Amino acid sequence: MGDVILVITLLLICLGLGAVIGKYMARSLNDEKICLTDRFICRMGIDTKSQMNWKEYLLSTLVFTAFGFIFLQAVIMCQAWLPLNPNHRPNLPFLMAFNITTSFVTNTNWQNYAGESTMGLFSQMVGLTVQNFLSAAVGVAVLLAFVRGLLIKESITLGNFWKDVSRFTIKILLPLSILFAIFFIQQGMPQTFKGTITATTLEGKAVKIPVGPVASQMAIKMIGGNGGGFYNGNATHPFENPTPISNFIQLILILLLPVSCVFMLIFMLPNRKEGYMILSVMGVMLLVGIGISYWGQSQINSITQMKFLEGTESRFSTFECSLWSVLTTAVANGSVNCMHSSLSPLSQLVALFNMMTGEVIFGGVGSGLYGMFLYVLLTVFLAGLMVGRTPEYFGKKIETKEVYWVGIALLFPGLLNLVFSAIALNTSSGLSSISHSGEHGLSEVLYAFSSSFGNNGSAFAGLSANTDFYNTFTGMGMLFGRFIVIVACLVIAGRLGVKKAIVAGPGTLKTDTTVFAFLLLGVIIVMGALTFFPALVLGPIAEHLIMGQ
Amino acid sequence: MKKYIYPAFVLNLFFTVLLGILYPGVLDFIGNLFFHNRASGSVILDDTGRIIGSEFIGQIWNSEKYFWGRPSASNYDAMNSGGTNYSPIDTRTLGKITEAKKRFQNQSGIPEELLLSSGSGLDPHILFNSAIFQMPRIVGACEGKINEEELRKLIIRNSEGKDFGILGQERVNVLKLNIALDKQCQVKGSGNVDGHK
Numbered sequence: 001m002g003d004v005i006l007v008i009t010l011l012l013i014c015l016g017l018g019a020v021i022g023k024y025m026a027r028s029l030n031d032e033k034i035c036l037t038d039r040f041i042c043r044m045g046i047d048t049k050s051q052m053n054w055k056e057y058l059l060s061t062l063v064f065t066a067f068g069f070i071f072l073q074a075v076i077m078c079q080a081w082l083p084l085n086p087n088h089r090p091n092l093p094f095l096m097a098f099n100i101t102t103s104f105v106t107n108t109n110w111q112n113y114a115g116e117s118t119m120g121l122f123s124q125m126v127g128l129t130v131q132n133f134l135s136a137a138v139g140v141a142v143l144l145a146f147v148r149g150l151l152i153k154e155s156i157t158l159g160n161f162w163k164d165v166s167r168f169t170i171k172i173l174l175p176l177s178i179l180f181a182i183f184f185i186q187q188g189m190p191q192t193f194k195g196t197i198t199a200t201t202l203e204g205k206a207v208k209i210p211v212g213p214v215a216s217q218m219a220i221k222m223i224g225g226n227g228g229g230f231y232n233g234n235a236t237h238p239f240e241n242p243t244p245i246s247n248f249i250q251l252i253l254i255l256l257l258p259v260s261c262v263f264m265l266i267f268m269l270p271n272r273k274e275g276y277m278i279l280s281v282m283g284v285m286l287l288v289g290i291g292i293s294y295w296g297q298s299q300i301n302s303i304t305q306m307k308f309l310e311g312t313e314s315r316f317s318t319f320e321c322s323l324w325s326v327l328t329t330a331v332a333n334g335s336v337n338c339m340h341s342s343l344s345p346l347s348q349l350v351a352l353f354n355m356m357t358g359e360v361i362f363g364g365v366g367s368g369l370y371g372m373f374l375y376v377l378l379t380v381f382l383a384g385l386m387v388g389r390t391p392e393y394f395g396k397k398i399e400t401k402e403v404y405w406v407g408i409a410l411l412f413p414g415l416l417n418l419v420f421s422a423i424a425l426n427t428s429s430g431l432s433s434i435s436h437s438g439e440h441g442l443s444e445v446l447y448a449f450s451s452s453f454g455n456n457g458s459a460f461a462g463l464s465a466n467t468d469f470y471n472t473f474t475g476m477g478m479l480f481g482r483f484i485v486i487v488a489c490l491v492i493a494g495r496l497g498v499k500k501a502i503v504a505g506p507g508t509l510k511t512d513t514t515v516f517a518f519l520l521l522g523v524i525i526v527m528g529a530l531t532f533f534p535a536l537v538l539g540p541i542a543e544h545l546i547m548g549q
Numbered sequence: 550m551k552k553y554i555y556p557a558f559v560l561n562l563f564f565t566v567l568l569g570i571l572y573p574g575v576l577d578f579i580g581n582l583f584f585h586n587r588a589s590g591s592v593i594l595d596d597t598g599r600i601i602g603s604e605f606i607g608q609i610w611n612s613e614k615y616f617w618g619r620p621s622a623s624n625y626d627a628m629n630s631g632g633t634n635y636s637p638i639d640t641r642t643l644g645k646i647t648e649a650k651k652r653f654q655n656q657s658g659i660p661e662e663l664l665l666s667s668g669s670g671l672d673p674h675i676l677f678n679s680a681i682f683q684m685p686r687i688v689g690a691c692e693g694k695i696n697e698e699e700l701r702k703l704i705i706r707n708s709e710g711k712d713f714g715i716l717g718q719e720r721v722n723v724l725k726l727n728i729a730l731d732k733q734c735q736v737k738g739s740g741n742v743d744g745h746k
Contacts, residue, residue: 002715009715044563046556063553067561117628126569133568134561162556169564174572181576182583188605191573191580191588199592199600201608202615202731209606209627211590215580216573233630236668238605239590244717301637309665310642311632314619314674315717338668339632440636462634546638 003319007290010248010323011283014255021172021256022263028171029144029164030268037170038163048166051157054494057145058487060161061138065105068134073101075127076119085120086195087210092118099471104128106482107135107364109221109228109334109457110448110474112466116210116231121193124230129217133177136224136257137169139366142486143261146370147268149493150394153501158493172257173224180253181219188242189215214239222253225365227334227457235324235337236313244315247337251320254327254335258362261369273512274394278372281517285361285524289326289350296346297322302547308347311339322347329354332364334457341444341460345544348460352447352540355454356414357528358485364455367482370489376511377406377492379523383509383516392508395501402492409488413453413481414531420449420473421535429469435462439546443539452477593724602724607673610727614690614734616683618723619662620649621670632668658682674720680704691734703729 028035038048052060075082080091092100096112103110109132113119119128141164148158185191190211197209214230218240221228235241241250262282266275297308297318304310312321321338328335329351340351354361360372377393381403384391391398424430424445434441444460451458452474459465465474510516580588591604602608609625610617623629635642642665649664660679684700695703707726711717 002711006715041560044559046559059553060557063550063557064560067554067557071561071565114629114631116630125573126565129573130565130569134564162560166560169568174568177572178576182579185576185580185584185588188587188591190590191577192590193577194589197590197592197600197603199602201602202727203610203612205609207602207608207625207627209590209603213573213577215588216576220568231630231669233632233669233671236632237630238607238669238671238673239603242591242605244712248712248716303638303640304642304646304665306646306661306665308637309662310635310637311666311668312662313668313672314662314676314679314720315672317718320717336668339634341634341636342632344637435634436636436639440638443636460634460636461631462636543636543638 003294003317006319007323010251010255013252014259017252017256018259019263021260023267025168025172025260025264026267029167029264035167037167041162041166046162048160048163050160052160053156054145054149054158054490054497057158057161058490061142061486061490062483064161064165065138068105068131069101072104072127072131073097076100076123079120079123082120082122084122084125084193087120089118089120089123095468095471096466099475102475102478103457104131104226104228105135106455106478107139107224107226107332107367108452108455108478108482109226110452110459110465110478111228111457112471112474114232115229121195121212124217125213128228129220132217132220132224132226132228133169133173134165136173136226136365137165139225139364140168140261141165141366142489143366143370146373146489146493147265149497150396151268152497154499155497156494158490158497173220176223177216177219180223180249181215183249184215184218184246187246188239189218189246190239191215211239221335222250222333223257225254225258225331225333227328229335235335236311236339238313241337244320247316247320250335251324251327254324254331254333255362257365258331258368261366262362265369271512277512277517278369278376281520282361282372284521286326286330289330289354289361290323293322293326293347293350294319296344296350296544299344301344302549308342308344311342313338325351326354328458329456330359330361330363332359332367332454332456334451336458339461340447340458341440341462345540345547348443349536349540349544351458352443352450352536353528353532355450355456356417356532357524358410358413359454359456360524367455367485371485374406374409374485374488375524375527376520377402378410379516379520380509380511381406382523383519387509389507389509392502393511395504396496396499397502402495405488405492409485410527412484416480417449417453417477418531418535420477421445424449424469424473427469429467433464433467433470435464439539439542442535443543446535446539448474449477453481455481593728601728604722604725605673607667607671608724610723612690614687615727615730616675616680616687616721616723617652617663618675619672620645620664620666621672622666623670625671627671630669630671632670633666673722673724675723677704677708677719677721680708680721680726687730687734694734695730699733700730703733
């Protein structure tokens with residue numbers, strides 16, 4: 001009963017706060033007037049006034065991310081020579097650094113390293129924290145451009161990338177992060193520039209406890225949908241998640257901005273029902289996932305004859321653990337408050353499926369919603385084929401070229417995911433990292449690549465991911481997973497923008513109805529199932545069956 | 550191309566200063582001003598002012614006279630947090646369980662969490678019942694300096710309930726409980742316990 005109250009309270013808070021923040025985002029990010037932020041950015045010689053077409057917007061996105069990449073790569077490869085390195089962490093080798101950098105600039109935060117024993121404080125703060133902010137801002141900028149493409153008529157202008165990125169970072173991300181970081185310090189997260197506490201236990205043993213600017217990084221880690229921890233244990237670590245209250249607040253933060261993005265859409269649309277339709281589809285999928293995962297996690301493991309308590313923390317309940325695992329994979333967050341590798345097989349299945357569908361159940365900050373739009377366009381196209389009419393969305397005709405790009409964005413990451421997994425399972429360099437034989441070994445690889453392509457970042461951490469093979473392949477996976485979809489979305493936005501909007505007639509397929517919502521739900525599930533069902537059967541489903549024997 | 554390179558470079562630089570230096574710096578200032586102990590890692594000092602540990606970081610306990618925490622994948626090495634990552638059907642878990650049971654001399658009814666490793670490997674808590682379960686051993690090791698009733702009261706005093714009735718679990722912070730216990734039960738010669746006086 002307490003668990004039901006918990007999840008209802010959580011969702012209501014997220015919807016309420018999401019509506020408020022979403023409305024503020026819709027207003028402040030689209031405001032034509034020059035605001036203080038714009039003026040400040042302008043002062044630095046950056047043009048925030050002129051409007052960009054899709055090509056310019058895309059190039060800005062890519063070049064901006066490229067510079068973030070170079071900065072971060074340089075910082076972590078040179079951290080030994082930089083200040084604020086009290087624990088004397090060495091420079092990181094190129095491929096390892098490439099993987100980390102890719103991971104943070106794509107909002108994935110897959111971690112091939114253990115934070116406390118690898119990263120200097122300067123790298124954590126000036127390197128990783130900054131990209132936590134900016135990668136989330138890029139996601140929202142692309143989303144904004146996409147929505148503008150839907151709404152404008154016979155125009156090529158999708159907005160100004162520099163303005164969108166800086167407004168979102170300064171007006172939304174920064175204030176929220178400051179607020180919650182202070183709260184997290186109060187709950188027990190360290191925020192200091194000292195590197196280590198040295199203590200002598202009651203039994204006379206000397207111990208070292210690593211500390212640092214944890215709260216500032218954890219606030220944006222949760223808010224920006226990043227999920228990369230300061231410590232190896234991520235949010236299981238007591239310094240990253242000290243109390244049940246900090247746990248609850250972090251659960252809210254996982255959902256907060258992704259929900260806000262949907263509300264921002266709702267407040268930008270002339271017909272808000274279109275937005276509510278998307279919101280309800282996401283909500284239904286989330287609730288079903290939470291239900292299945294909790295059911296699985298509350299069973300008794302027939303191998304140990306015990307509950308699934310391996311990899312959990314005593315301050316969090318079974319439900320709080322399974323709930324987190326669903327939210328963090330539905331939304332492209334990727335933080336964990338219990339070890340996913342030790343989850344019940346059904347909970348593993350839900351987490352994997354969430355990531356494999358491209359994380360569109362609220363999804364990453366910005367990226368979840370533009371991913372969802374691709375499914376909407378596909379559904380519109382399929383429905384159009386069924387009734388034999390040219391498909392339309394927002395009065396815009398969906399034609400060959402658009403469907404072509406939708407196909408690329410929806411199919412390629414999944415296809416490459418399977419290809420990369422297959423390569424890993426057929427080469428000794430791929431197999432040698434696996435820590436389990438049999439079904440779970442397959443799941444480890446599948447999870448790694450699904451997490452990379454979905455830009456999630458959580459892991460079955462038994463896999464030793466810091467090898468040349470996985471650094472290269474998961475790195476490529478993260479880049480493809482992020483940028484194939486971004487390119488496709490901006491191309492589609494540009495193409496839709498220049499079209500005329502046709503007035504809806506009696507034969508137009510309505511996209512704000514329950515029927516359409518069911519159709520969309522069906523398309524998402526069928527797409528995910530068709531692509532991944534065989535792999536899932538061999539992994540978590542087989543594991544579930546073995547456990548049930 | 551210059552149209553993109555200049556703003557991309559300058560914005561990255563600007564945000565690096567704002568978000569990478571000013572933001573954590575300001576929080577460090579605020580944190581230390583209002584929550585100094587929390588911000589510096591919630592350390593616990595003994596009577597002589599020496600650091601015993603952090604409230605939030607579990608420690609390893611060898612002596613019979615202390616409450617024990619959960620098994621840890623890294624043996625409570627705070628420089629190496631993380632779990633075992635064993636899958637539910639991994640038989641290595643069974644070996645770990647046998648090992649953990651031996652520590653409790655294969656008593657019946659050992660709480661499950663005392664046999665299964667925590668996620669962080671640094672779990673500072675055990676469940677309330679896991680503390681109650683360990684009472685007979687502690688009373689024995691304390692050689693009559695504390696009886697079950699007093700010990701139960703001590704556990705209750707050091708336990709933390711669910712927040713708002715629904716968040717978290719009823720639990721005990723092992724380090725805090727052991728410090729409180731230490732004040733009542735100073736036994737010499739059992740393990741190397743004399744570090745704290």
